[in-house]
Amino acid sequence: MKLNQLNNATRATLAFSAMAGALILVGVGQSWALSLTILNLCLISSVMALGVNIQWGYAGLFNIGIMGFAALGGAAAMLVSTPPVGNAWAAGSWNILFSALCFVGTIVAAWQVHKKLKNSRFQTIVMIAVLVTGYMLTRSFFDPAVDAVEATDSAKTGFLGGLGLPIILSWPVGGVLAAGAAWIIGKVALGLRSDYLAIATLGISEIVVAILKNEDWLTRGVKNVNGLSRPVPYELDLHHSEWFISLVEKFRASDLAGLEGLAREAVLKEAITESAGVFVKLCYAGLFTAVLVIILTLCVLALNSPWGRMMRAIRDNETAAEAMGKDVTGRHLQIFILGSAVCGIAGAMLTTLDGQLTPTSYIPLRFTFLIWVMVIVGGSGNNLGSILGGFLIWFVWIEAEPAGVWLMNTLTAWLPEGNSVKNHLVQSAQHMRLVVMGLVLLLVMRFTPGGIIPETSK
Amino acid sequence: MPEMTEILNALVVFTNFVLIPGLAYGSQLALGALGVTLVYGILRFSNFAHGDVMAFGTMVTILVTWWLQSLGVSFGPLPTALLALPLGIAGTVLLCLVTDKFVYRYYRAKKSPPVTLVMASLGVMFVVNGLVRFIIGTDDQRFFDGERFIMKARDFKTLTGLNEGLAIKSSQGITVVIAVILVALLFWFLQKTRAGKSMRAYSDNEDLSLLSGIDPDKVVRITWIIAAALTTIAGVLYGLDKSFKPFTYFQLLLPIFAAAIVGGIGQPIGAIVGGYVIAFSEVLITYPYKKVVTYLVPESWAPEGLLQLLGTEYKFAVSFMILVIVLLVRPTGIFKGKVL
Amino acid sequence: MIKVQSVSKNFGGIQAVNNASIEIAEGSITGLIGPNGAGKTTLFNIVAGLYSPSEGQILLAGEDITGLKPHDLFHKGLLRTFQIAHEFSRLSVIENLMMVPGSQIGENIWKAWTKRSEMRAQEKRVREKAEEVIEFLNLKHVATELAGNLSGGQKKLLELGRTMMVDAKVVLLDEVGAGVNRTLLSEIGDAILRLNKERNYTFCMIEHDMDFISRLCDPVIVMAEGGILAIGTAEEVKNNEDVIEAYLGTGLKNQTPKSSQPGAGI
């Protein structure tokens, strides 16, 4: 029986079982901690892929600025959870306040000019005057504020810090931030042809990341913000928690049986270390799964409703949808915002898991191209498909490295030790990751063009 | 009123730090963008593998250059790489035709939407990306030999007695000369030859051109050959002027795309203008005009600040800001690009 | 019903429609004919809101609708079909119909999550309606097929069917007969007449098949070179000297076979 002839339910069942099998294999063959680490990132990747699928699979919007939305989510995680830096606020708060007022004032004034002087020939001149004055005023407060803030103990802080709230709140906040950005981008760029929308999103995401990297007063820039608080327990705290130790003793009773004294302690200690890692990762996995399930449920409900039908109709034929009374531009904006918000949530989750905001980590290869590979390979237009894509591609991305090394070692096993070809191949094995990723994409596109779990008709 | 020498000094500073580097960088981007735009015009998709194909072509050229050097072959004052270039181009043409045969042709025959081809090119990008690193490694490779300068800054100072120096590297000279020749050749080809005309016809209206007896496979083949040649030359010139590193070439993809789109994708002339627009906007917007202005205004007016519109850390973002603005004001690019 | 008042449209240097004024009476089936390049489709697209006119205005039941977007016009009861069928190719036939009714509860994503039962009740009504239309159009055997897999004629029928999903006032039909075989064409003609009689739809149709036009349309408007050449019954325009001249003396009959080109039809 050929894969192409299988129906979707079977495909999904087979694919997800295979995926689960692979993770279990990693758990048994390598380690459970690694398996769970991969799982957690698979979950986050799936959420991100779902966001892209909402835009591309449902409505045909080609967004290659995913990186920007993920970065905004990451920034949200930092801004929500980091405690405010008192000294920095003291140093710059008034100027920041004034510059914010000036900025808002400029926008309001420009808006008024736009409204009141419509069709007047002075409009452009007045507008430019207002904007330039506003810009200079804002800068006159903003620049000293930035200098003051960044000078505050720059090796350790040098930024304003955040709100000091529980980091889990940042997930919805990240979604909202990304949605806000998407609203602006959408208002500006959704009027453009679809492939130009793509390039516009790419450009704007680069600009977003440039801001995160260079506005130190806000994000600490390339110096990173480390040690974000966690929504789950710390392993080191678990090592000393009575309840956890007794839990481990219960679970590992068979391993501990018959051991006494020092030997028992050593085994117990190792078991605790191992279990603590697994436990923390399970907590994360629980949280991420919850988010994924919520978003997936909402997606499924929406896609199978008249809303989803309307969106797919718009995707298939914008002109006809417009003639059938659907507000194509408005709907595009809506779906662009929704999809971006999901990417923002995923970005915040990722930063939470990393425990740090690293603006230099936002590169298109990892955050835009890789996510697209997930959606296309998994099956665009199909929610389960993109989730599978998120799982599969992340798994391959991580496991291609050791697999590449293994492959090169095996291939060159017949060559003598120290052979230059052998050395070269083994040294370069890491680059197998890229080759494998490319081949997976090309093969899936060729042999199951709709992805592993393609879209279904209703 | 500033004196003549002051004005000359200001002019030289500007030429040295803005004009010449912008011209060279712009030419390299333009050649890269020409490849992107040709593929877009004929094959109707944005080729994301372009940067890595560029790296591949340069890599082949470098390997051949090393081989030639080991044989003791040199090209007088010119870099040996120019001798190796034809083989580099041949290698890249081969790569392009092979990927076309095994990847793109299938989707073309199926009349898949452009995005499918874009995704396929993403796959090719990953594979070539890994391949190049596999073969030549990740290191920086310098392969420039021959005379380095046409004019050295110090020589210029002694020659003219001006305060400011003017340097022109031979790689910059070669870049601009080759770019001009290539562009002239390309336009001659597109306008005058039968193959070129059929390419334009195909790009303009695929169905109509098929009716008039144009062989689409041939058009596609020629397109790949020209694109591969342009790409390799752009990559080699870039490598001669700076240096070769796979990662850098991958990164070049974005400004090249920006150039092609700003100019109007699918339009060769647009790609060239776009290349210069992006290169010069990067330099002009982040250049501090302090020195130039200091020469031009009376001493007491000399500016204190750097007179810099935007810090160089935003350089990369500048090309995208230009891109976004152009898209908003003129959605099809400076020269009206093709609508698919 | 619709008044087109001195509308002009130019694309670059080309004057596609030149100071055209027509009126489509309520309850009529107005035919719009003319040689290729006469500006029929451009005028159609202007009325349908796809282009805004360079000059002039358009009234729908006395209301100025110039420059309104197609989706706004839909809600005012103005629907259209396309010369080349614009089906939603990855939606099934029944979905193609069900997507039409405006302001469905479930089209609001928030309500699609929160008002499930109301949504389902409405879906049921919409589905019944769609099934009726499918029955009416004899498309039952392909109801769950993807629209992209239908034949050209079936797609045309489907487009007509979409206009039946709501109570339209005016339906603009752009070459509804093109690419449809004789039998199916006569069925489409019946459907149009029934809709006109039973539901009081006003039609305006671009058509090349003179038999089809003679059967359905009164009046017939002839366009040439962007302007209005003649208005009258089918018989009148057929014998109009100017009209014959405009068709380059080839005779109107020769313009008809477009629909019976080889390969067309179901």
Add this chain to the structure above:
Amino acid sequence: MKKLLLASALMATTGTQVVHAEDVKIGVFLGFTGAIESIVADMGPAAELAIKEVSDSGALLGGSSVTGVRGDTTCTDSAAATAAAERLITSDKVSALVGGDCSGVTTAALQNVAMPNGIVMVSPSATSPALSTIEDNGLFFRTAPSDARQGVIVSDILNEKGVKNIAMTYTNNDYGKGLAEAIEKNFTESGGTVTINSAHEDGKGDYSAEVGALAAAGGEVLVVAGYIDQGGKGIIQAALDTGAFDTFYLPDGMVGDALPEAIGPDLNGSYGANPGTDSPGAAKFAEMATAAGFKAGPFAAESYDAAALIMLAMQAAGSSDSAKLKDKVMDVANAPGEKIFPGELAKALKIIADGGDVDYVGASAVELIGAGESAGNYRQVAIDGGKVSTVGYR
């Protein structure tokens, strides 16, 4: 599985006194792909060179073999780095990690994986001052000094040379930015002027705009806080070509013979400093690197030293267990004891096994202070006749 656990537990409890030969694994956790892949191309082999040296000697822990297992940090992607560290530690069961490279991924791997599992990390190249104060349970060491220390050195050297104003450019990451800030702070406090302090992105190739800006701001010396084969080199090349600057100050990431080789005689007269003391270690290491087929590029010496330190500490602890060796790292790195240079690891292992004391100097003149970071002894260098030559130590 259970038996294995039991066996290892028994070994762990009894092994403190009696040393059993085992197969020790050390993670080489660097960015083999990504932004600094070209630097890591030398760092990885350097660490593996030390590992091979020890393994071949058969002198570690009663004849244990040592193998290096690579893990890719990607330099930028914390998620991938965390997963790679997780694999090295929980699946490959490495005893300790050489790495990571970039401060961002290093912090992520330390906090999310190494600390929870109690595994020692010795980073050859993470220089962020923030890592000095990070909570690490005594598990984190680095053979590279903190940028804070280097800021002082740079300022001192410039002042001694009588330089009053400098232009500065840094690679736009935590290393470059942190270093540039440290230099600016110290230099300004000592009365100097920084005319411009601007970033450059690595891996971009074209640096016309950056050099234009630096030239316009002017300055006697251009300080290039970047990497020798990345943007730093590009900037120097372009600055010389356009005649913007003649003299450059080269911080640690820029010092190496590869630079004058690449740039040529124009670089003569520039100067700088990198970690080092009055020791023949660096030259010896360079020889060994050439023989092994890689370059002694930036942070390659530190990588060799990081791996060596881990293994010497194992020997001193009599165990490959991170929990035990972590307390010995400082002992083997610092005086008292016999000075150990590259290529002498076998000798050092023997001395330790015989109950002696070593002071590992290595290729980068290791001396660890404070929270386990390099003391920051600097070798002041000048570029002269196309070579990097040492002019003094501080």
